[in-house]
Amino acid sequence: MALPHSTTARPPLPGPALLPPLRLSAPPQSGRIDPALLLSTVARLVASDTAVSKADLVAATGLARTTVSTAVDGLLAGGLLRLDGLRPTAGRGRPAERLALAAEGGQVLLADVGARGAHLAVTDLAQRVLAHTHVDLDVIDGPDTVLRTVETELTRLRAGSAVPARAVVIGLPGPVDNHLGIPVRPPIMPGWHAYPVTARLQQTFGCPAVLENDVNLRALGEARALPADQVPLLFVKVGTGIGGGLVTGGGSLHHGADGAAGDIGHVRVRGAPDDACVCGNVGCIEAVASAGAIARRLGGRGDVPSIADLRAMLGRGDAGAIAAVREAAGLIGELVATLVHLYNPARVTLGGSLTAASDELLAGVRSVVYQRALPLATRNLVLTNSVLGEYAGVAGATVLGIERVLSAESIGLLLPAP
Numbered sequence: 040m041a042l043p044h045s046t047t048a049r050p051p052l053p054g055p056a057l058l059p060p061l062r063l064s065a066p067p068q069s070g071r072i073d074p075a076l077l078l079s080t081v082a083r084l085v086a087s088d089t090a091v092s093k094a095d096l097v098a099a100t101g102l103a104r105t106t107v108s109t110a111v112d113g114l115l116a117g118g119l120l121r122l123d124g125l126r127p128t129a130g131r132g133r134p135a136e137r138l139a140l141a142a143e144g145g146q147v148l149l150a151d152v153g154a155r156g157a158h159l160a161v162t163d164l165a166q167r168v169l170a171h172t173h174v175d176l177d178v179i180d181g182p183d184t185v186l187r188t189v190e191t192e193l194t195r196l197r198a199g200s201a202v203p204a205r206a207v208v209i210g211l212p213g214p215v216d217n218h219l220g221i222p223v224r225p226p227i228m229p230g231w232h233a234y235p236v237t238a239r240l241q242q243t244f245g246c247p248a249v250l251e252n253d254v255n256l257r258a259l260g261e262a263r264a265l266p267a268d269q270v271p272l273l274f275v276k277v278g279t280g281i282g283g284g285l286v287t288g289g290g291s292l293h294h295g296a297d298g299a300a301g302d303i304g305h306v307r308v309r310g311a312p313d314d315a316c317v318c319g320n321v322g323c324i325e326a327v328a329s330a331g332a333i334a335r336r337l338g339g340r341g342d343v344p345s346i347a348d349l350r351a352m353l354g355r356g357d358a359g360a361i362a363a364v365r366e367a368a369g370l371i372g373e374l375v376a377t378l379v380h381l382y383n384p385a386r387v388t389l390g391g392s393l394t395a396a397s398d399e400l401l402a403g404v405r406s407v408v409y410q411r412a413l414p415l416a417t418r419n420l421v422l423t424n425s426v427l428g429e430y431a432g433v434a435g436a437t438v439l440g441i442e443r444v445l446s447a448e449s450i451g452l453l454l455p456a457p
Protein backbone atom coordinates (compact mmCIF):
# COMPACT_ATOMS: atom_id res chain seq x y z
CA MET A 40 0.00 0.00 0.00
CA ALA A 41 1.34 3.47 -0.90
CA LEU A 42 1.50 5.73 2.11
CA PRO A 43 1.81 9.51 2.05
CA HIS A 44 5.43 10.61 2.38
CA SER A 45 6.34 11.55 5.92
CA THR A 46 9.54 13.08 7.25
CA THR A 47 9.19 11.56 10.71
CA ALA A 48 9.60 7.87 11.30
CA ARG A 49 6.31 6.20 12.21
CA PRO A 50 5.44 2.66 13.13
CA PRO A 51 3.91 0.85 10.17
CA LEU A 52 0.10 0.82 9.98
CA PRO A 53 -1.33 -2.37 11.39
CA GLY A 54 -2.19 -4.84 8.66
CA PRO A 55 -5.88 -5.59 7.99
CA ALA A 56 -5.65 -8.77 10.04
CA LEU A 57 -4.79 -6.74 13.15
CA LEU A 58 -8.04 -4.75 13.19
CA PRO A 59 -10.79 -6.23 15.34
CA PRO A 60 -14.14 -6.85 13.61
CA LEU A 61 -15.89 -3.45 13.43
CA ARG A 62 -19.64 -3.01 13.51
CA LEU A 63 -21.09 -0.96 10.67
CA SER A 64 -24.27 1.00 11.38
CA ALA A 65 -27.59 -0.20 9.97
CA PRO A 66 -30.35 2.10 8.68
CA PRO A 67 -32.99 2.82 11.35
CA GLN A 68 -35.70 0.72 9.69
CA SER A 69 -35.07 -2.73 8.39
CA GLY A 70 -36.77 -3.77 5.13
CA ARG A 71 -38.83 -6.30 7.06
CA ILE A 72 -42.16 -4.68 7.95
CA ASP A 73 -44.32 -6.63 10.37
CA PRO A 74 -48.03 -5.73 10.62
CA ALA A 75 -47.72 -3.68 13.83
CA LEU A 76 -44.69 -1.79 12.52
CA LEU A 77 -46.55 -1.06 9.28
CA LEU A 78 -49.55 0.38 11.13
CA SER A 79 -47.26 2.41 13.39
CA THR A 80 -45.28 3.76 10.43
CA VAL A 81 -48.43 4.83 8.57
CA ALA A 82 -49.99 6.40 11.69
CA ARG A 83 -46.83 8.34 12.51
CA LEU A 84 -46.39 9.61 8.95
CA VAL A 85 -49.96 10.95 9.09
CA ALA A 86 -49.63 12.28 12.67
CA SER A 87 -46.43 14.19 11.82
CA ASP A 88 -48.04 15.66 8.68
CA THR A 89 -45.32 14.00 6.59
CA ALA A 90 -47.79 12.08 4.41
CA VAL A 91 -51.53 12.74 4.64
CA SER A 92 -53.09 10.77 1.76
CA LYS A 93 -52.79 7.20 0.51
CA ALA A 94 -50.75 8.43 -2.49
CA ASP A 95 -48.37 10.36 -0.19
CA LEU A 96 -48.01 7.29 2.01
CA VAL A 97 -47.17 5.08 -0.96
CA ALA A 98 -44.49 7.59 -2.00
CA ALA A 99 -43.14 8.00 1.54
CA THR A 100 -42.94 4.29 2.39
CA GLY A 101 -42.15 2.77 -1.00
CA LEU A 102 -44.76 0.11 -0.22
CA ALA A 103 -47.39 -1.27 -2.59
CA ARG A 104 -50.62 0.72 -2.80
CA THR A 105 -52.68 -2.26 -1.60
CA THR A 106 -50.42 -2.67 1.46
CA VAL A 107 -50.79 1.01 2.37
CA SER A 108 -54.53 0.91 1.66
CA THR A 109 -55.06 -2.08 3.97
CA ALA A 110 -53.09 -0.38 6.77
CA VAL A 111 -55.03 2.90 6.38
CA ASP A 112 -58.35 1.02 6.39
CA GLY A 113 -57.28 -0.83 9.55
CA LEU A 114 -56.39 2.46 11.27
CA LEU A 115 -59.68 4.06 10.16
CA ALA A 116 -61.66 1.07 11.42
CA GLY A 117 -59.72 1.06 14.69
CA GLY A 118 -60.56 4.74 15.24
CA LEU A 119 -56.98 6.02 15.27
CA LEU A 120 -57.25 7.83 11.93
CA ARG A 121 -60.15 9.75 10.42
CA LEU A 122 -60.93 11.29 7.03
CA ASP A 123 -60.34 15.03 7.05
CA GLY A 124 -61.91 16.33 3.83
CA LEU A 125 -60.31 16.42 0.41
CA ARG A 126 -56.84 17.47 -0.51
CA PRO A 127 -56.22 18.91 -3.99
CA THR A 128 -53.72 16.91 -6.03
CA ALA A 129 -51.15 18.44 -8.35
CA GLY A 130 -52.14 18.35 -12.05
CA ARG A 131 -54.96 16.13 -13.22
CA GLY A 132 -56.75 13.63 -11.10
CA ARG A 133 -59.39 13.60 -8.42
CA PRO A 134 -58.64 15.37 -5.13
CA ALA A 135 -57.28 12.87 -2.59
CA GLU A 136 -58.94 12.05 0.71
CA ARG A 137 -56.96 13.71 3.45
CA LEU A 138 -56.10 11.65 6.56
CA ALA A 139 -55.65 12.91 10.11
CA LEU A 140 -55.18 11.48 13.56
CA ALA A 141 -58.56 10.97 15.24
CA ALA A 142 -58.76 13.13 18.37
CA GLU A 143 -61.23 10.63 19.87
CA GLY A 144 -58.93 7.68 19.20
CA GLY A 145 -57.77 7.72 22.79
CA GLN A 146 -56.77 9.83 25.75
CA VAL A 147 -53.32 10.40 27.19
CA LEU A 148 -53.00 10.91 30.95
CA LEU A 149 -50.16 13.15 32.12
CA ALA A 150 -48.50 13.79 35.48
CA ASP A 151 -45.62 16.24 35.67
CA VAL A 152 -44.53 15.79 39.27
CA GLY A 153 -42.12 18.30 40.82
CA ALA A 154 -40.61 18.26 44.29
CA ARG A 155 -43.58 20.16 45.80
CA GLY A 156 -46.43 19.94 43.32
CA ALA A 157 -47.73 18.32 40.18
CA HIS A 158 -49.44 19.33 36.96
CA LEU A 159 -52.01 16.68 36.00
CA ALA A 160 -53.77 16.68 32.67
CA VAL A 161 -55.79 14.65 30.18
CA THR A 162 -55.24 15.25 26.46
CA ASP A 163 -56.66 13.70 23.31
CA LEU A 164 -54.67 12.49 20.32
CA ALA A 165 -55.07 15.92 18.66
CA GLN A 166 -53.00 17.41 21.53
CA ARG A 167 -55.98 19.21 23.03
CA VAL A 168 -55.82 19.52 26.82
CA LEU A 169 -59.28 18.27 27.90
CA ALA A 170 -58.76 18.78 31.62
CA HIS A 171 -55.97 20.10 33.79
CA THR A 172 -55.25 20.69 37.46
CA HIS A 173 -52.32 21.54 39.71
CA VAL A 174 -52.03 19.93 43.13
CA ASP A 175 -49.63 20.58 45.98
CA LEU A 176 -47.79 17.49 47.13
CA ASP A 177 -44.38 16.59 48.51
CA VAL A 178 -42.26 13.82 46.96
CA ILE A 179 -40.77 13.28 50.43
CA ASP A 180 -44.09 11.62 51.39
CA GLY A 181 -43.01 8.61 49.31
CA PRO A 182 -44.32 6.81 46.23
CA ASP A 183 -47.51 5.35 47.67
CA THR A 184 -48.94 8.66 48.90
CA VAL A 185 -47.82 10.66 45.86
CA LEU A 186 -48.98 8.11 43.27
CA ARG A 187 -52.32 7.69 45.06
CA THR A 188 -52.86 11.46 44.65
CA VAL A 189 -51.84 11.24 40.99
CA GLU A 190 -54.22 8.32 40.38
CA THR A 191 -57.13 9.95 42.20
CA GLU A 192 -56.76 13.25 40.38
CA LEU A 193 -56.30 11.70 36.93
CA THR A 194 -59.34 9.50 37.48
CA ARG A 195 -61.35 12.56 38.55
CA LEU A 196 -60.19 14.53 35.47
CA ARG A 197 -61.26 11.66 33.22
CA ALA A 198 -64.61 11.06 34.90
CA GLY A 199 -67.52 10.61 32.51
CA SER A 200 -65.41 10.11 29.40
CA ALA A 201 -66.13 7.07 27.23
CA VAL A 202 -62.86 7.49 25.29
CA PRO A 203 -60.30 4.93 26.47
CA ALA A 204 -56.99 5.91 28.11
CA ARG A 205 -54.25 4.75 25.73
CA ALA A 206 -51.13 5.87 27.62
CA VAL A 207 -50.11 7.44 30.92
CA VAL A 208 -46.91 9.48 31.21
CA ILE A 209 -45.33 10.56 34.50
CA GLY A 210 -42.33 12.81 35.07
CA LEU A 211 -40.42 12.69 38.37
CA PRO A 212 -37.75 15.06 39.75
CA GLY A 213 -34.87 12.57 39.86
CA PRO A 214 -32.91 10.05 37.81
CA VAL A 215 -35.08 7.31 36.29
CA ASP A 216 -34.55 4.11 34.33
CA ASN A 217 -37.12 4.63 31.61
CA HIS A 218 -36.82 1.04 30.34
CA LEU A 219 -37.63 -0.50 33.71
CA GLY A 220 -39.94 2.37 34.68
CA ILE A 221 -38.32 2.93 38.08
CA PRO A 222 -36.57 5.84 39.83
CA VAL A 223 -32.85 5.23 40.44
CA ARG A 224 -31.48 6.51 43.77
CA PRO A 225 -33.17 9.93 43.54
CA PRO A 226 -31.39 12.18 46.10
CA ILE A 227 -34.46 14.22 47.15
CA MET A 228 -36.99 11.35 47.03
CA PRO A 229 -36.50 8.96 49.95
CA GLY A 230 -38.32 5.63 49.50
CA TRP A 231 -38.61 5.93 45.73
CA HIS A 232 -35.53 3.94 44.68
CA ALA A 233 -36.57 1.06 42.39
CA TYR A 234 -40.30 1.61 43.13
CA PRO A 235 -42.27 0.09 40.18
CA VAL A 236 -43.89 3.35 39.06
CA THR A 237 -44.92 2.34 35.54
CA ALA A 238 -46.07 -1.14 36.59
CA ARG A 239 -48.40 0.44 39.16
CA LEU A 240 -49.84 3.06 36.79
CA GLN A 241 -50.23 0.46 34.04
CA GLN A 242 -52.28 -1.64 36.42
CA THR A 243 -54.39 1.30 37.63
CA PHE A 244 -55.26 2.67 34.20
CA GLY A 245 -55.06 -0.49 32.07
CA CYS A 246 -52.78 1.07 29.46
CA PRO A 247 -49.02 1.41 28.84
CA ALA A 248 -47.19 3.78 31.20
CA VAL A 249 -44.04 5.81 30.58
CA LEU A 250 -41.71 7.22 33.26
CA GLU A 251 -39.38 10.10 32.45
CA ASN A 252 -37.23 12.58 34.33
CA ASP A 253 -39.01 15.94 34.77
CA VAL A 254 -36.31 18.02 33.10
CA ASN A 255 -36.20 15.61 30.15
CA LEU A 256 -39.95 16.16 29.74
CA ARG A 257 -39.41 19.91 29.67
CA ALA A 258 -36.54 19.59 27.18
CA LEU A 259 -38.68 17.47 24.86
CA GLY A 260 -41.72 19.73 25.17
CA GLU A 261 -39.65 22.81 24.42
CA ALA A 262 -37.89 21.20 21.44
CA ARG A 263 -41.14 19.99 19.86
CA ALA A 264 -42.81 23.40 20.29
CA LEU A 265 -39.98 25.09 18.33
CA PRO A 266 -38.97 24.86 14.65
CA ALA A 267 -37.03 21.71 13.75
CA ASP A 268 -33.73 23.59 13.39
CA GLN A 269 -33.63 24.30 17.14
CA VAL A 270 -32.11 20.90 17.99
CA PRO A 271 -29.90 19.62 19.49
CA LEU A 272 -31.44 21.41 22.46
CA LEU A 273 -30.02 21.56 25.96
CA PHE A 274 -32.50 22.42 28.72
CA VAL A 275 -31.13 23.65 32.04
CA LYS A 276 -33.61 23.93 34.88
CA VAL A 277 -32.66 26.12 37.82
CA GLY A 278 -35.09 25.64 40.69
CA THR A 279 -34.89 23.93 44.07
CA GLY A 280 -32.09 21.95 42.40
CA ILE A 281 -30.36 22.12 39.02
CA GLY A 282 -31.01 19.59 36.26
CA GLY A 283 -30.45 19.22 32.55
CA GLY A 284 -32.07 17.45 29.61
CA LEU A 285 -30.79 16.93 26.09
CA VAL A 286 -32.79 16.49 22.89
CA THR A 287 -30.73 15.08 20.02
CA GLY A 288 -30.47 16.40 16.47
CA GLY A 289 -33.07 13.76 15.55
CA GLY A 290 -35.54 15.29 18.02
CA SER A 291 -35.55 12.52 20.63
CA LEU A 292 -34.29 12.43 24.22
CA HIS A 293 -30.71 11.43 24.93
CA HIS A 294 -30.84 9.17 28.00
CA GLY A 295 -27.29 7.86 28.13
CA ALA A 296 -26.44 4.29 29.10
CA ASP A 297 -28.30 4.29 32.43
CA GLY A 298 -30.68 7.24 32.11
CA ALA A 299 -28.32 9.60 33.93
CA ALA A 300 -27.48 11.82 30.95
CA GLY A 301 -28.14 15.48 31.69
CA ASP A 302 -28.06 14.95 35.45
CA ILE A 303 -25.82 18.00 35.79
CA GLY A 304 -26.69 19.14 39.32
CA HIS A 305 -23.71 17.37 40.88
CA VAL A 306 -21.00 18.67 38.60
CA ARG A 307 -18.49 21.05 40.16
CA VAL A 308 -17.28 24.16 38.34
CA ARG A 309 -14.28 26.46 38.71
CA GLY A 310 -14.65 28.96 41.54
CA ALA A 311 -17.48 27.17 43.35
CA PRO A 312 -17.41 27.44 47.18
CA ASP A 313 -17.21 24.28 49.32
CA ASP A 314 -20.90 24.17 50.30
CA ALA A 315 -22.17 20.71 51.27
CA CYS A 316 -24.59 19.04 48.83
CA VAL A 317 -27.45 16.59 49.47
CA CYS A 318 -25.49 13.99 47.45
CA GLY A 319 -22.65 13.92 50.02
CA ASN A 320 -20.09 15.85 47.94
CA VAL A 321 -19.18 19.54 48.33
CA GLY A 322 -19.32 22.37 45.81
CA CYS A 323 -21.85 20.77 43.43
CA ILE A 324 -23.48 23.33 41.12
CA GLU A 325 -26.85 22.53 42.73
CA ALA A 326 -25.44 23.24 46.21
CA VAL A 327 -24.01 26.62 45.22
CA ALA A 328 -26.15 28.07 42.41
CA SER A 329 -29.72 26.67 42.57
CA ALA A 330 -32.61 28.86 43.71
CA GLY A 331 -32.47 26.92 46.99
CA ALA A 332 -28.76 27.71 47.41
CA ILE A 333 -29.30 31.41 46.61
CA ALA A 334 -32.08 31.60 49.21
CA ARG A 335 -29.86 29.93 51.84
CA ARG A 336 -27.08 32.42 51.10
CA LEU A 337 -29.45 35.38 51.45
CA GLY A 338 -30.81 34.00 54.71
CA GLY A 339 -27.31 33.80 56.22
CA ARG A 340 -27.67 32.75 59.86
CA GLY A 341 -31.23 34.07 60.06
CA ASP A 342 -34.43 32.87 58.41
CA VAL A 343 -33.93 31.38 54.96
CA PRO A 344 -36.36 32.99 52.49
CA SER A 345 -38.53 30.62 50.44
CA ILE A 346 -38.10 30.49 46.68
CA ALA A 347 -41.36 32.47 46.41
CA ASP A 348 -39.80 35.12 48.72
CA LEU A 349 -36.69 35.14 46.54
CA ARG A 350 -38.80 35.72 43.44
CA ALA A 351 -40.61 38.56 45.17
CA MET A 352 -37.26 40.14 46.18
CA LEU A 353 -36.07 39.94 42.57
CA GLY A 354 -39.38 41.40 41.40
CA ARG A 355 -38.91 44.53 43.53
CA GLY A 356 -35.23 44.87 42.58
CA ASP A 357 -33.65 43.87 45.92
CA ALA A 358 -29.91 44.58 45.45
CA GLY A 359 -28.73 41.66 47.62
CA ALA A 360 -30.94 39.17 45.78
CA ILE A 361 -29.82 40.46 42.38
CA ALA A 362 -26.15 40.20 43.37
CA ALA A 363 -26.66 36.62 44.60
CA VAL A 364 -28.41 35.62 41.36
CA ARG A 365 -25.60 37.20 39.30
CA GLU A 366 -23.02 35.22 41.23
CA ALA A 367 -24.98 31.99 40.68
CA ALA A 368 -25.41 32.85 36.98
CA GLY A 369 -21.62 33.10 36.63
CA LEU A 370 -21.18 29.57 37.98
CA ILE A 371 -24.04 28.16 35.86
CA GLY A 372 -22.51 29.92 32.86
CA GLU A 373 -19.21 28.06 33.41
CA LEU A 374 -21.08 24.76 33.36
CA VAL A 375 -23.17 25.68 30.31
CA ALA A 376 -20.02 26.79 28.41
CA THR A 377 -18.51 23.33 28.98
CA LEU A 378 -21.73 21.59 27.89
CA VAL A 379 -21.92 23.77 24.79
CA HIS A 380 -18.48 22.52 23.77
CA LEU A 381 -19.45 18.93 24.43
CA TYR A 382 -22.84 18.91 22.68
CA ASN A 383 -22.74 21.90 20.30
CA PRO A 384 -26.49 22.50 20.77
CA ALA A 385 -28.46 24.78 18.44
CA ARG A 386 -30.31 26.10 21.47
CA VAL A 387 -29.79 26.27 25.22
CA THR A 388 -33.00 26.88 27.13
CA LEU A 389 -33.08 28.03 30.74
CA GLY A 390 -36.13 27.14 32.78
CA GLY A 391 -37.30 26.88 36.37
CA SER A 392 -38.71 29.21 38.98
CA LEU A 393 -36.00 31.90 38.80
CA THR A 394 -36.09 32.52 35.06
CA ALA A 395 -39.70 33.69 35.25
CA ALA A 396 -38.90 36.17 38.01
CA SER A 397 -35.90 37.95 36.55
CA ASP A 398 -33.68 38.20 33.48
CA GLU A 399 -30.52 38.39 35.61
CA LEU A 400 -29.94 34.66 35.35
CA LEU A 401 -30.19 34.60 31.57
CA ALA A 402 -28.02 37.71 31.20
CA GLY A 403 -25.33 36.29 33.50
CA VAL A 404 -25.23 32.87 31.85
CA ARG A 405 -25.11 34.44 28.39
CA SER A 406 -22.18 36.68 29.23
CA VAL A 407 -20.07 33.78 30.57
CA VAL A 408 -20.97 31.39 27.74
CA TYR A 409 -20.14 33.86 24.97
CA GLN A 410 -16.92 34.78 26.74
CA ARG A 411 -15.77 31.23 27.51
CA ALA A 412 -16.98 29.07 24.62
CA LEU A 413 -15.14 29.13 21.29
CA PRO A 414 -16.77 30.86 18.30
CA LEU A 415 -17.61 27.72 16.31
CA ALA A 416 -19.78 26.41 19.16
CA THR A 417 -21.57 29.74 19.73
CA ARG A 418 -21.76 31.10 16.15
CA ASN A 419 -25.42 30.09 15.73
CA LEU A 420 -26.24 29.29 19.35
CA VAL A 421 -29.56 30.56 20.70
CA LEU A 422 -29.44 30.92 24.50
CA THR A 423 -32.79 31.93 25.93
CA ASN A 424 -35.48 31.37 28.55
CA SER A 425 -38.07 28.62 28.10
CA VAL A 426 -40.91 29.58 25.74
CA LEU A 427 -43.41 27.23 27.42
CA GLY A 428 -42.54 28.08 31.03
CA GLU A 429 -44.10 25.78 33.60
CA TYR A 430 -46.11 23.95 30.92
CA ALA A 431 -43.02 22.62 29.12
CA GLY A 432 -43.27 19.36 31.09
CA VAL A 433 -46.93 18.86 30.18
CA ALA A 434 -46.03 19.46 26.51
CA GLY A 435 -43.21 16.92 26.64
CA ALA A 436 -45.46 14.36 28.32
CA THR A 437 -48.09 14.90 25.61
CA VAL A 438 -45.49 14.15 22.91
CA LEU A 439 -44.26 11.02 24.68
CA GLY A 440 -47.81 9.82 25.33
CA ILE A 441 -49.09 10.24 21.77
CA GLU A 442 -45.92 8.74 20.31
CA ARG A 443 -46.34 5.82 22.69
CA VAL A 444 -49.94 5.29 21.49
CA LEU A 445 -48.65 5.26 17.89
CA SER A 446 -45.69 2.96 18.59
CA ALA A 447 -45.63 -0.50 17.03
CA GLU A 448 -45.79 -2.00 20.51
CA SER A 449 -49.04 -0.22 21.47
CA ILE A 450 -50.72 -0.21 18.06
CA GLY A 451 -50.15 -3.96 17.79
CA LEU A 452 -52.29 -4.45 20.90
CA LEU A 453 -54.94 -2.08 19.69
CA LEU A 454 -55.76 -3.27 16.23
CA PRO A 455 -56.22 -6.54 14.41
CA ALA A 456 -53.32 -7.20 12.05
CA PRO A 457 -54.22 -6.30 8.43
Ligand SMILES: [Zn+2]
Nearest residue numbers: 305316318323
Ligand atom coordinates in the same frame (compact mmCIF):
# COMPACT_ATOMS: atom_id res chain seq x y z
ZN1 LIG B 1 -24.15 17.04 44.78
